[in-house]
Amino acid sequence: MKKYISTLFALGSLLFLGVSCDSEAELTYLKEVNFPTDIKIAPSSTIVLLEDNADQNALTVSWDAVTFPIAAPVTYAVQFDVPSDITGANAWLKATRFEVGQDVLTKSFSVRDLNKIATDLGIPPSKAGKLVVRVEAQMDRKVFSNNVELTVTPYEKAIVFGEIYMPGDYQGWAVETAAALTAIEKGVYQGYMTADGTALAFKLNTARTWAEFYGAGATNEDLVRMDDDNLFLPGAGSYQIKANLNTLKWSAIPYAWGIVGTAQTGGWDNSTAMKYDHQTKTWKVTADLVPGALKFRLNNKWDVNYGPKDATTNTINRDDQGAYTITEAGTYDVTFTIDETDPATKGYPATATCTIVKK
Incomplete structure (x- = not known):
């Protein structure tokens, strides 16, 4: 009888193992x-x-x-x-x-x-x-x-030179003093602009004259040669502007360098945005600072930031953990200057320069 029960137990175990194996075969990772x-x-x-x-x-x-x-x-x-x-x-x-x-x-x-x-x-x-x-x-x-x-x-990108110009409401439509967009490749130009809420209209001129210019086409993003309809920035703020005279399209994306750190009101979480000065090609801000640390970053994010390796100099380095130390509270004029040829394809330069001057 014991032998019979043992035989049944063994057969049952085999059946259980067989069922288990069949079930396991259905698992998705196999x-x-x-x-x-x-x-x-x-x-x-x-x-x-x-x-x-x-x-x-x-x-x-x-x-x-x-x-x-x-x-x-x-x-x-x-x-x-x-x-x-x-x-x-x-x-x-x-x-x-x-x-x-x-x-x-x-x-x-x-x-x-x-x-x-x-x-x-x-x-x-x-x-x-x-x-x-x-x-x-x-x-x-x-x-x-x-x-x-x-x-x-592949091809080797040609070294390109040249500018087009952006007269508009922001500076009284004087093409002689208008902001410049610099060639970053053949027929493609890039520049920066800070606009208030009312001075949004502009045109694009191929020289500092009105002999040839581009206005808006079927949409605000279309460029049409010698068209009287104005182009318009999206609204108040700072922008990176690209104009492609090959495709006759232009774009403006929100874009601003700013100061960040414990010396300014936003601490390490929120930057104080700077404004672009098209005449000096420099980002500037006048801000009330307190004793603390200060460095620079793009678009209120840490993706692209600059700090000094040597805080006794005005040279700042990309992705450097260093910061300037503000020792005395007060109102400061702060500038940031960077050589941006084409960030989308060449990245950002290893160094930039800045000034921090108490008023």
Whole structure:
């Protein structure tokens, strides 16, 4: 009888283990997930990039949706690398990655974008080089598409010179003293402006005369040569302004350097915004300060900030933890001067300069 009971117990244990194994086989982490098809490249996998076409589309990468065992959004990203970096222990660690978003199945890159990707990854200008592209899908894990190889010939950005000018309400429409927007690439100009709530209208002139100017087109963002309709800033505040005479578009995004630290009213949490002086190309603020620390940052965030390595000098360094020490309460004139050629593509310079003068 005992032998019979033991046999039944053993059979029951085997059945239990069998059921457990079957149940465990259904767990999602054991299910394989793959891209259903290869990614698609358009219009071609051989691309010669030209600076004159910088704003045109150079490459569109598309793919079919990846199905995970869990019903939830899938986040996709596109990665670029060179063939020598996609194998071995450090495979794809130097890749340039662009997150596309949840359940988005395509990503386009302009000539300008792809040129920067290629040159940043080491392909020399005017020489055909190889890039490898793949797509990443992520939910409870990451899976990757098959690689696709591209042949890309980048260009070397031309050194550009020149300015256009911005006469408007803010300075009585005198083109002779209007703010300048400096060329950052061929046909593209960048500058800065601080406006009050009423002085918002302006035009863009190609010289310090009225022989050629641009006004508004169908929308405020359109530029039309010799059009009498004024362009308008979005409202009071400081802006980074870009005008593209290749595409006949312009933009103004909120943009202001400020002082931050325990010497000013916002402490380390909120900056005191500075205003842009277009005549001296300097950011300025007059502020009541108290004893404490002071440094500079952009747009009330810590992404880009400057502090002194040596607080006895007027030179400040990007991402430096140092700060100036204000020893005496009072009203101070503070200035900040920086050489910004094109932050979007070249980043911000290693150093800037400032003055802090008690009135």
